[in-house]
Amino acid sequence: MPHPVPASSSTPLSPTERSTPRREKERAQTDRRALYDVLDASLVCHLAVVVDGVPLALPTVFGVDLAGPDPGGTIYLHGSVASRSLLQAPDQEVSVTMTVLDGIVLARSGFMHSMNYRSAVVVGRPRVVGEERERSHALDVLVDHVTPGRSAALRRPTRKELAATTVLALPLEEASVKRRTGDPQDEDFDVEAGGVWAGVVPLRIRAADPVTSADVVDLPVPEHVLRRAAELA
Amino acid sequence: MPHPVPASSSTPLSPTERSTPRREKERAQTDRRALYDVLDASLVCHLAVVVDGVPLALPTVFGVDLAGPDPGGTIYLHGSVASRSLLQAPDQEVSVTMTVLDGIVLARSGFMHSMNYRSAVVVGRPRVVGEERERSHALDVLVDHVTPGRSAALRRPTRKELAATTVLALPLEEASVKRRTGDPQDEDFDVEAGGVWAGVVPLRIRAADPVTSADVVDLPVPEHVLRRAAELA
Numbered sequence: 001m002p003h004p005v006p007a008s009s010s011t012p013l014s015p016t017e018r019s020t021p022r023r024e025k026e027r028a029q030t031d032r033r034a035l036y037d038v039l040d041a042s043l044v045c046h047l048a049v050v051v052d053g054v055p056l057a058l059p060t061v062f063g064v065d066l067a068g069p070d071p072g073g074t075i076y077l078h079g080s081v082a083s084r085s086l087l088q089a090p091d092q093e094v095s096v097t098m099t100v101l102d103g104i105v106l107a108r109s110g111f112m113h114s115m116n117y118r119s120a121v122v123v124g125r126p127r128v129v130g131e132e133r134e135r136s137h138a139l140d141v142l143v144d145h146v147t148p149g150r151s152a153a154l155r156r157p158t159r160k161e162l163a164a165t166t167v168l169a170l171p172l173e174e175a176s177v178k179r180r181t182g183d184p185q186d187e188d189f190d191v192e193a194g195g196v197w198a199g200v201v202p203l204r205i206r207a208a209d210p211v212t213s214a215d216v217v218d219l220p221v222p223e224h225v226l227r228r229a230a231e232l233a
Numbered sequence: 234m235p236h237p238v239p240a241s242s243s244t245p246l247s248p249t250e251r252s253t254p255r256r257e258k259e260r261a262q263t264d265r266r267a268l269y270d271v272l273d274a275s276l277v278c279h280l281a282v283v284v285d286g287v288p289l290a291l292p293t294v295f296g297v298d299l300a301g302p303d304p305g306g307t308i309y310l311h312g313s314v315a316s317r318s319l320l321q322a323p324d325q326e327v328s329v330t331m332t333v334l335d336g337i338v339l340a341r342s343g344f345m346h347s348m349n350y351r352s353a354v355v356v357g358r359p360r361v362v363g364e365e366r367e368r369s370h371a372l373d374v375l376v377d378h379v380t381p382g383r384s385a386a387l388r389r390p391t392r393k394e395l396a397a398t399t400v401l402a403l404p405l406e407e408a409s410v411k412r413r414t415g416d417p418q419d420e421d422f423d424v425e426a427g428g429v430w431a432g433v434v435p436l437r438i439r440a441a442d443p444v445t446s447a448d449v450v451d452l453p454v455p456e457h458v459l460r461r462a463a464e465l466a
Binding site: 094095101113123164196206 | 277280282333337375376424432437445
């Protein structure tokens with residue numbers, strides 16, 4: 001499910017100093033394709049937002065529209081209109097983190113233990129989406145991010161559902177992307193000493209076969225669901 | 234790898250109003266065992282911390298010591314002494330979120346789409362661990378959370394490594410735990426209308442076979458690594 005890379009993909013990431021990784025620079029990615037790769041591979045994100053004075057990282061689904069209103073693309077988030085986090089988010093700068101775990105890195109010392117991963121942190125001030133057409137579109141984008149093709153199988157949202165939902169848009173403008181891959185990087189003296197195994201346990205989120213709801217009568221698992229389960233199998 | 238539940242497991246979660254979930258109460262768990270279950274099932278957490286004025290959710294490994302200095306147990310985090318997030322964390326209340334994805338919930342309407350998941354948010358003011366014995370112990374706990382039994386196979390950290398590492402402790406005191414399981418919950422009128430498939434695509438993080446580093450000479454994959462890979466297989 002790779003996103004088409006838009007014309008604006010040449011926009012550099014990390015346009016500001018604060019989102020430029022200062023440490024572990026070798027893990028920093030500056031290509032916009034690396035950002036889209038992390039977005040594609042993530043099923044959920046963590047919205048970091050200060051709620052009643054405390055920063056919280058709240059897991060939530062998201063959608064990406066690279067042809068959206070913002071030049072580098074738009075991330076959509078949604079939730080209940082009663083959600084404290086979504087109510088307080090538009091009054092502040094927030095961030096959204098996507099993290100994909102690729103492996104456990106087992107080194108010869110505790111210090112060099114690590115994870116193989118890909119992560120993206122997008123920073124910005126979210127916009128509350130008010131216009132009905134964009135709201136409805138954003139909800140389709142959210143559903144289709146998790147299961148591409150799903151929204152076309154569904155009825156349109158009701159007025160009541162739309163009224164109960166807050167939709168936020170965050171521009172894909174300021175982002176930092178990191179990645180660690182490969183073997184552990186051990187100290188030479190640990191390698192020379194020998195005696196301790198080192199390596200990687202690869203990890204991946206994987207799907208099992210779709211389970212049909214008990215109240216479904218006489219319907220096969222649709223093609224878009226089978227495809228998604230196969231991609232994640 | 235279930236944690237033994239300590240005597241203090243009867244301490245209620247969410248002792249304060251702010252960490253008591255107000256919405257989706259049916260998803261809130263109040264049992265401390267539910268918290269330990271989420272901690273056990275999580276390989277990484279997201280530390281939510283305000284860095285230079287912006288809340289960030291930073292993926293990082295963690296360790297849990299239920300026999301640690303805090304009554305309900307202690308979460309340990311670590312990182313470089315140069316890390317901005319760890320430098321700024323002790324001057325504020327922060328939170329740590331663990332999220333386990335259990336499935337994609339495909340409902341008959343976009344509105345009822347969801348994820349099956351387990352999540353925990355632990356809130357508190359982190360303590361910088363200064364005492365050398367606790368620091369060294371915390372680093373073992375961190376390594377063993379990801380791969381139980383690993384720390385016993387490793388040399389002790391050097392002074393230089395310890396000096397380069399910040400260790401934070403967060404009490405497992407104030408936490409909220411949520412869980413969603415089972416089929417989609419559809420509107421009666423959507424079920425009666427028929428025609429749209431509904432169900433769940435189960436998800437799980439899974440390990441492939443361990444991959445030995447290129448520079449390992451004549452060592453088999455150790456038992457603790459095989460066991461971890463098998464648990465996640």
